[in-house]
Amino acid sequence: MLQIDPASPVPINDQIKAGLRGLVARGLLKPGDLAPSIRGLAASLKVNPNTVARAFRELALEGFLESRRGDGNYVSDKAKRQVQQNLGGVRAGLNEALLSARRGGLPWREVEALVQKVRAEEP
Amino acid sequence: MLQIDPASPVPINDQIKAGLRGLVARGLLKPGDLAPSIRGLAASLKVNPNTVARAFRELALEGFLESRRGDGNYVSDKAKRQVQQNLGGVRAGLNEALLSARRGGLPWREVEALVQKVRAEEP
DNA sequence: ATTAGTGTACTATAACACTAGTACACTATG
DNA sequence: CATAGTGTACTAGTGTTATAGTACACTAAT
CATH class of the missing domain: 1.10.287 (Helix Hairpins)
Known part of the structure; x- marks a missing residue:
């Protein structure tokens, strides 16, 4: 669902943020949808969960995601x-x-x- | 003669290497020509001389440049x-x-x- | 109530890129 | 020879990025 390039000089958390924005831009993810889980995405991308958590936290600060502890991260209405x-x-x-x-x-x-x-x- | 972007996540020394290769690719620098001095280039790019020195050292290892201590760095014949x-x-x-x-x-x-x-x- | 899955938070560690400062060796020029 | 300019080399320190490990709080499902 999402791809990154570990060899790129662009920080992984930035690539993850760009990737999620891209999913929304392409309509594969819409406001209200549940984004991949931090641990699940970390496992599929083979990166540390903290790296994914950082990307999600920053996206949440921007209002792009809405984090519901114990539930998941939802794409906000402003995301589009x-x-x-x-x-x-x-x-x-x-x-x-x-x-x-x-x-x-x-x-x-x-x-x-x-x-x-x-x-x-x-x- | 050469430009870099300090804000880019791409390491400055890599940008310098790419820039020098570009000068040769565009014909602005030819085999046998004297490349800019380490200190002079560092001053014009406003970066640390060691950063430029590193780029030059790596290019010399690749055979792209020929370093002559006390003289300068010359573009090698293989550069083209x-x-x-x-x-x-x-x-x-x-x-x-x-x-x-x-x-x-x-x-x-x-x-x-x-x-x-x-x-x-x-x- | 228990369990599994989720987000959150913090410290410590490592690697990398770069900076800063210093010193030395060599060459060209006068 | 003296000087200025050149490349080379080394150490120390800073900031960023990412990893590793741990712990805690919450939610949903059973």
Whole structure:
């Protein structure tokens, strides 16, 4: 349901937060739905439960999740709206990636070609 | 001549290595050329000289640079070839960023718009 | 009431990236 | 030779990230 890259320099808890936001953005998780449990997600991702707990705690502080002790974490009603606002951050991330690719010497033709390829391969 | 993003989770020394490879990829630095000095580059990037020294040392180990103590770091003859192989990694990185942006819910027109914007703002 | 599953909280430890400071060796230049 | 600039090397310390272990509080199901 969710994937991370342990080798990435991006902190795992940040990847988890982005992943959950992405699930909502794609409609796989809706406001009112129960998010995966901390221990269960930690086991499936093979990371420490504290790392997942930290991501969930921060998402709860933002109002994205509603934690019910002994029950689980529920996607809040604001989540959908927050995901829209979060698009700015997503845009910033892609912006940085484009700059990095250019600094790395990837020609614009290759950039354009890659965009088309990814688009074509999408479901 | 070289740019980095101190706020990025990508280690600065990795950014410096990528930047130097990029300069060669773009033809701004050729085999035989003298690379920027460790202290000078550290000053212009506003990072610690040891951080730059580490990047240079690793590039020298890879055979990308040739260090001449008391003189400077020269771009090796193999550098050009190494950069070509490295482009695959750069492409893979951008590919992953595009997928992440899509998972984050960024529409295709926004992706296209961002590509054009970055391209337009480039020196 | 008991049990299993859940979230929460805290400390300690380790690894990594980076900073800071210092010292030394070498080369080019005058 | 003297100087300035260069690369190299080492130690110590800081902050971040993640892990490991433990304990506690609550809820749902039986």
